Amino acid sequence: MTPTTGGPTAAARFAATYALLRAAADVGDHWIQTHTQALTKGQHDHTEGQSSAAGRRACAAHVATYTATQAVALIGGSALLGMRLRPGRVAAALALSAATHYVADRRRPVQRLAEAVGKGDFYRLADHGMNGAYQLDQALHHGVEAVAALIAATGTTR
Numbered sequence: 001m002t003p004t005t006g007g008p009t010a011a012a013r014f015a016a017t018y019a020l021l022r023a024a025a026d027v028g029d030h031w032i033q034t035h036t037q038a039l040t041k042g043q044h045d046h047t048e049g050q051s052s053a054a055g056r057r058a059c060a061a062h063v064a065t066y067t068a069t070q071a072v073a074l075i076g077g078s079a080l081l082g083m084r085l086r087p088g089r090v091a092a093a094l095a096l097s098a099a100t101h102y103v104a105d106r107r108r109p110v111q112r113l114a115e116a117v118g119k120g121d122f123y124r125l126a127d128h129g130m131n132g133a134y135q136l137d138q139a140l141h142h143g144v145e146a147v148a149a150l151i152a153a154t155g156t157t158r
Contacts, residue, residue: 010153013083017074018149024073025141028066037062042107059105067098074152086155093152100144110137
């Protein structure tokens with residue numbers, strides 16, 4: 001608690017905001033996303049690297065429900081916790097999460113990034129009880145959610 005306002009400290013707001021975003025992300029990715037979205041969102045045409053319309057639509061639909069899940073969790077959770085987050089910062093945090101989630105879930109950008117930083121072999125790992133592509137995808141989402149939480153948690157309404 002801050003001595004002057006009685007509200008949560010910036011660190012407490014960040015921790016709660018990150019927890020809410022992260023929990024909602026898992027729900028959005030694993031419970032809300034449809035099977036068809038999961039199978040289709042990374043589809044690309046095989047000619048000249050053009051993205052397929054079906055893949056773009058499936059990814060956009062998934063990101064819409066994913067972001068709505070995060071919004072409900074963040075807005076509802078912050079109200080229950082008495083965090084007075086600024087609406088513009090919440091919107092910016094959700095926009096960052098949504099935009100980067102779309103790019104990552106189209107799959108090729110994560111694969112290209114993995115190759116560029118020497119993690120291509122890990123990205124292609126699909127045995128030994130591990131899926132490297134999924135692990136790198138999730139790690140990217142977690143990192144962005146931490147930045148989004150910082151955006152949302154800094155600055156409170158008066």
